[in-house]
Amino acid sequence: MKLKQLESLLGDLQQFSNPKIELEQYPTGPHIASRLLYTAENSFGDVSNKVVADFGCGCGTLGAAAALLGAEQVLAFDIDTESLELASENAEELELDINFVQCDIRNLVWRGQIVDTVVMNPPFGTRKKGADMDFLCVALQVASQAVYSLHKTSTRDHVRRAALRDFNASIAEVLCELQFDVPQLYKFHKKKEVSIAVDLWRFVPKRNQGNGL
């Protein structure tokens, strides 16, 4: 599938109608989502025929993109009931068969090495400090091959240090810098739209990961 086609399909997905600010619910736009998955697949082969997990799936954009690019199975996790309903509708709309799980990612306990790749657009930690790092920590434990994640460019050094030193990453690489367009979703947003510089990261966990089960 071509990048343009993927981006177009993702553009048809429904977004949050009543986003919850305390969960930092911002849709991952089709521009970023398509590029994240396209790179993961075409540069690294981390999507097709793999088990891909979308952490904090929200309306399901990244998971849908993974499925469209040939992931064998996609698991999508979110804490919020309404998001999961929306993501389910979106999956159905695109005739995708995605495995949804409702949970708080920070206390997910799993067994084994079933998940190959984790893709995520985690909360940036503007509401709950350190939320992005919590997500990254768990992602590096669950993924057996690679983690793709978005973090504010302003946090680049902090993210790299945390991944390599604390979360057992053997590789932490910024693939590119993107502009994340944040639409005027919440009442406190003064501007119609702002653009935040974000880094698209690829992390590789050290071997022999697992939660001890």
Added chain:
Amino acid sequence: MRLLTHNMLSSNIKGVTNGFPLGIEVEKVIEKQVDFNPDFLKNMFLKIEWKALVDASRSLGYAELPEEAPDSSLIHSEDFLRKFHHAILELHLEEGALVCPQTGRKFPVNKGIPNMLLHEDEV
């Protein structure tokens, strides 16, 4: 919820040391056809906890999997792979619950989605 998912989920209640595998309470099971991909299955076979899969598939009404973890030569048998495929990918618990093996606490499954959210006193 597929058995692929069940094979990786564990009870996450604080203090539980023996949270896998989760028991299954069935209210509604459905089957969804999935394309057969032998290479994927051979790879997945190495990562699966076999007994958990056999027991889970029996809970869902499918008894075709061998009780004993088959030795790796069997994964070249198409007959075996098709049964494995059916159990791990095509059976869905649509309504019911997952049960913590240690505490008996039930995690509901609705519309195929398990709810693993914990109450405040379980975290």
